[in-house]
Amino acid sequence: MTSTPVQPPVRAQAPAPARMPAPAAAPVAAPAPRRVFSAFQASGRLTLGNYLGAILPAVRLQDEAACVYAVADLHALTVRHDPAHLRARTREVATLLLASGLDRSPLYLQSRVPAHTELSYLMESTAHDGEMRRMIQFKEKSAAQEEVRLSLLTYPALMAADILLHRADLVPVGEDQRQHLELTRDLALRFNRRYGETFVVPEAVHPETAARVMDLAVPTAKMSKSAVSEAGTVYLLDPPADIRRKIMRAVTDSGSGVRHDPAAKPGVSNLLVILAACSGRPVASLSYGSYGALKKDTAEAVIEALTPVRERFAVLSADPAELDRLLAAAAARVIEETSGLMAAARRAIGLG
Ligand code: ATP
Numbered sequence: 001m002t003s004t005p006v007q008p009p010v011r012a013q014a015p016a017p018a019r020m021p022a023p024a025a026a027p028v029a030a031p032a033p034r035r036v037f038s039a040f041q042a043s044g045r046l047t048l049g050n051y052l053g054a055i056l057p058a059v060r061l062q063d064e065a066a067c068v069y070a071v072a073d074l075h076a077l078t079v080r081h082d083p084a085h086l087r088a089r090t091r092e093v094a095t096l097l098l099a100s101g102l103d104r105s106p107l108y109l110q111s112r113v114p115a116h117t118e119l120s121y122l123m124e125s126t127a128h129d130g131e132m133r134r135m136i137q138f139k140e141k142s143a144a145q146e147e148v149r150l151s152l153l154t155y156p157a158l159m160a161a162d163i164l165l166h167r168a169d170l171v172p173v174g175e176d177q178r179q180h181l182e183l184t185r186d187l188a189l190r191f192n193r194r195y196g197e198t199f200v201v202p203e204a205v206h207p208e209t210a211a212r213v214m215d216l217a218v219p220t221a222k223m224s225k226s227a228v229s230e231a232g233t234v235y236l237l238d239p240p241a242d243i244r245r246k247i248m249r250a251v252t253d254s255g256s257g258v259r260h261d262p263a264a265k266p267g268v269s270n271l272l273v274i275l276a277a278c279s280g281r282p283v284a285s286l287s288y289g290s291y292g293a294l295k296k297d298t299a300e301a302v303i304e305a306l307t308p309v310r311e312r313f314a315v316l317s318a319d320p321a322e323l324d325r326l327l328a329a330a331a332a333r334v335i336e337e338t339s340g341l342m343a344a345a346r347r348a349i350g351l352g
């Protein structure tokens with residue numbers, strides 16, 4: 001992604017006559033920077049899917065827009081969890097996001113900004129029961145649980161609140177979030193129509209390559225933080241030997257041709273996409289005679305992409321007090337900057 005710097009207004013060339021005040025340059029309104037928001041659940045260890053699908057695009061957007069990012073610790077309560085584990089994962093996710101390059105924007109913990117849950121209730125009071133039950137993620141995740149938490153069903157209302165609270169124009173997310181983003185747009189439009197213009201209607205930003213990284217062991221399923229099996233998931237903190245082993249053992253397809261054809265060859269296509277995204281080369285330019293050679297190059301490209309992240313993580317982890325300071329300052333700033341929107345939403349819906 002490239003950004004076009006805003007040019008300063010051009011000044012008149014001719015010198016102003018003596019003693020006459022120089023004509024004031026006509027004010028040129030710079031376009032307001034676009035606003036970006038995205039969040040990452042503290043539901044497990046961040047994966048290569050998270051990195052290529054959402055973190056890298058979020059890092060790049062910092063060059064051209066006003067970005068705010070969060071660790072969605074409340075979303076991690078939607079499935080069975082262990083409190084101590086959640087606490088540790090939340091810090092790990094925050095540190096990894098910083099290590100990945102989300103260090104030029106406010107980064108905070110969702111639970112420290114109470115407006116998220118307040119606005120979520122207004123979204124629950126705007127959404128319909130049927131809309132929530134239709135969500136693919138709800139169907140998939142609830143099918144895998146014995147006891148389904150109510151918050152898993154209402155998750156999209158909180159996600160809509162997360163985004164709308166920031167008046168975000170753009171939301172960098174992976175392909176799997178497309179349906180939730182559509183619902184967020186519907187809720188914003190419905191609220192605005194019923195109660196007056198309050199929310200910005202956001203757009204999803206998906207990366208051109210790797211918007212949906214698949215599990216290496218089950219290439220028809222998306223790679224996930226909360227996947228049951230670790231064999232098919234590359235974690236950002238995996239040591240190089242683990243990355244190599246997982247990729248060399250990736251499930252490929254019958255037949256030997258190496259070509260990008262996700263329907264007929266999901267395993268090989270996934271490796272091609274991962275290699276392209278990690279090396280910056282287009283998928284179409286990759287040509288291989290064997291699965292072995294493709295796997296070897298993919299493993300090395302992933303290791304090269306993730307090594308600086310792992311190294312930076314080690315440095316940042318040595319100073320936990322600095323992480324606390326940074327998260328607290330960002331939360332305070334977000335509380336202040338979103339209070340106007342929250343007051344407007346309350347007023348619009350009839351709460352004072
Ligand atoms: P969980 O299994 O707990 O839902 P997750 O791996 O899906 O975890 P999230 O925190 O839900 O991670 O998502 C964070 C971001 O990463 C979202 O923008 C999501 O779309 C993106 N993302 C998640 N998995 C992938 C994937 N396999 N490929 C590309 N993007 C992904």
Ligand code: MG
Pocket residue numbers: none
């Ligand atoms: Mg997810």
